[in-house]
Amino acid sequence: MIELDGSQGEGGGQILRTSLTLSMITGTPFRVTNIRANRAKPGLMRQHLVAVQAAAQVCGAEVSHAEVGSSALEFRPGRIKAGDYRFSIGTAGSSTLVLQTLIPALLYASEPSTVLVCGGTHNPMAPPVQFLQQAYGRVLELMGAKVHITLRRYGFYPAGGGEVSASTEPCTKLGQIALIERGALRSAYAEAIVAGLPGAIAERELQLVGERLGWTAGQLRLNELPRDQGPGNAVLITLDFEGVTEVFTAIGEKRVRAESVAGAVVAEVEDYLGSSAAVGEHLADQVMLPMALAGAGQFTMHRISQHAITNAEVISRFLPVQISFEQSADHAVCRLDAVSL
Known part of the structure; x- marks a missing residue:
């Protein structure tokens, strides 16, 4: 039984999700306390509870204390079906x-x-x-x-x-892979999505993206959805390189100007492009787990986040891998190496 403290590191839901995934795969039970202790509303929220219930159904697990608001639970997996x-x-x-x-x-x-x-x-x-x-x-x-x-x-x-x-x-x-270089840029485009909101919001967002990034009209896409899929707004910027694809996002909110939404995602893109890393901050969190399952891997990342460090610590509790980080001038390197048992 692996004992986990959900308040460690960044103290969010990723600790639980990574534990569920690796518990299912390795057949190792775990107990976690202080779930999402560092969040404004700690404990299991509805989406976390559904993740627990879904994982339990997929592997026939025995689960205790799985309810909204719970700060601790125990998960004993069966076989993945x-x-x-x-x-x-x-x-x-x-x-x-x-x-x-x-x-x-x-x-x-x-x-x-x-x-x-x-x-x-x-x-x-x-x-x-x-x-x-x-x-x-x-x-x-x-x-x-x-x-x-x-x-x-x-x-x-x-x-x-x-x-x-x-x-x-x-x-x-x-298979084991290394994501070291982005390679040449194959395509780049922005998509502004609106549902149940004026199309002018998306037009303003795309105008700002085009001006800030120097993109042409062909790179700016407006996606106006049916009203019944809203209300909502999002701006996505996709950069497709030879070695990796990155997607950056900002979600529109009430009383936040369209220019502020678009400006936020453009700032993320500019920050990423200002580094030499292959993998952005958010993708770094996600590729770590499959690389660990492969037994080894390596990637350059935009920056070392507390989220990534916490995820690495949880992964190493379930799998025989050592995950290390090294920061350089304009990027960091994450290495995953097999550990002999």
Whole structure:
């Protein structure tokens, strides 16, 4: 039984999600206390509870204290089972974070699987579906995994109602990779999404992106969704390099000007491009787990975040890998090395 303190490091939900994924794969039970202790509303929120329930269903786990608001739980996994799964968060909580908990585990099932999650698809503090499809999904593909992610319906806070699905095929041995150089830029574009809101909001956002990044009209895409998928707004900027794809996002909020939303995501892009790293701050958190499952790996990252350090510490509790970070002038290096037992 692995004992985990959910208040360690950045003290967020990633500690729980990583533990669930690796517990399913390794068959190792765990107990976690002080869940999300460093958040404004500590304990399990609805999206975290659904991740626990989904993981339990996928592997037939025994779970104690799985309820909204719980600050501790115990998870005893069974065997991962292939299947056609459907989970509903019931709020605008992040569907993508639930999917990220399940996808690596379902690669270890004996047959193909599908998962449909209903809830939020474009949330603050969570990766949007396009990030899973193009950034995270590309890394998994490079490692030999076959995962297909489909955005069926958008869901914004507070209405939710979005739908995203993933299909997986068995892949019990991920290939080891190194993401060191971005390579040449193959394409770059911005997408401003509005649902149930004036299209002029997206037009203003795209105008600012174009001016700040010096992009042409062909790189600026307006996506006006049906009213029943809103209200909501998001700006996504995608950079597709030879070696890696990055997706940066800002979510519109009430009483926040369109220019401020677009300016926030442009600042992230400029910050990333000002480094020589292959992997941005958020993708770094996500590629670490599949690389650890592969037994070793290496990547250059934009910066060493507390989130990444905490995730590395949790991973090393479940898997025989040593994860180290080294900061240089304009990027950092993360190395994952196998540890002899």
